[in-house]
Amino acid sequence: MAIIPIINFDETYEPISIESDLSQMTFNSPQIDGSNVLILVKITPHPDQYLPNVYNLGFGPPNEFGSFNDDVKLRHEDNNKLFSTVLLLGLTFLQENQGATIGVDGSDDTRAALYHLMFKANRAYLSEFFKAIGVDWYVRIFRDGSYEVDEFGNYIAKPRPELFDYERDRHDLYRYYMFSLK
Numbered sequence: 001m002a003i004i005p006i007i008n009f010d011e012t013y014e015p016i017s018i019e020s021d022l023s024q025m026t027f028n029s030p031q032i033d034g035s036n037v038l039i040l041v042k043i044t045p046h047p048d049q050y051l052p053n054v055y056n057l058g059f060g061p062p063n064e065f066g067s068f069n070d071d072v073k074l075r076h077e078d079n080n081k082l083f084s085t086v087l088l089l090g091l092t093f094l095q096e097n098q099g100a101t102i103g104v105d106g107s108d109d110t111r112a113a114l115y116h117l118m119f120k121a122n123r124a125y126l127s128e129f130f131k132a133i134g135v136d137w138y139v140r141i142f143r144d145g146s147y148e149v150d151e152f153g154n155y156i157a158k159p160r161p162e163l164f165d166y167e168r169d170r171h172d173l174y175r176y177y178m179f180s181l182k
Helices: 079-096 111-122
Strands: 024-030 036-045 055-059 099-104 131-140 157-163 176-181
Touching: 024 079, 036 079, 055 079, 079 099, 079 176, 111 176
Parallel strands: 055 099
Antiparallel strands: 024 036, 036 055, 099 176, 131 157, 131 176
16 A cells, blocks of 8 residues: 655646646646656546546656556655645635535545545545535435336445544545535
């Protein structure tokens, strides 16, 4: 498990580019080997109809399709500064888009655990800016024991957001992590 980043919005990387609607930003992240890796941060509408006005925040090295690779193993020189930079864009986006919520989703369990522990470790600092929310999904079970399905017979999974439970440990991860302005 990686060392849990300590967030500080006064210690961030300088953006190289930033979209006027704050939906995208790039910056260089120095690596342990002395190289720099360009990081693309994107904020896009969440596709789930049951999560209205939620925007997904993702980041990684840019790929040839205008998006980013979020499964690349990088060795950042300063994880604190990296995550502070990414979350600062989220904060700025929320300040300009009142009523919106930002969500982050780890591409695997290791990254989801990192986000979970980051929320917990930075609770005092982040609570000055954000309300933290954890999301699990559920499938509705009817009284007759059947499950809610769509027209194709697939289960309908609906999100169940709740205030982040700081007592939950990293073995009981949320499926999605969100934050909105306080």
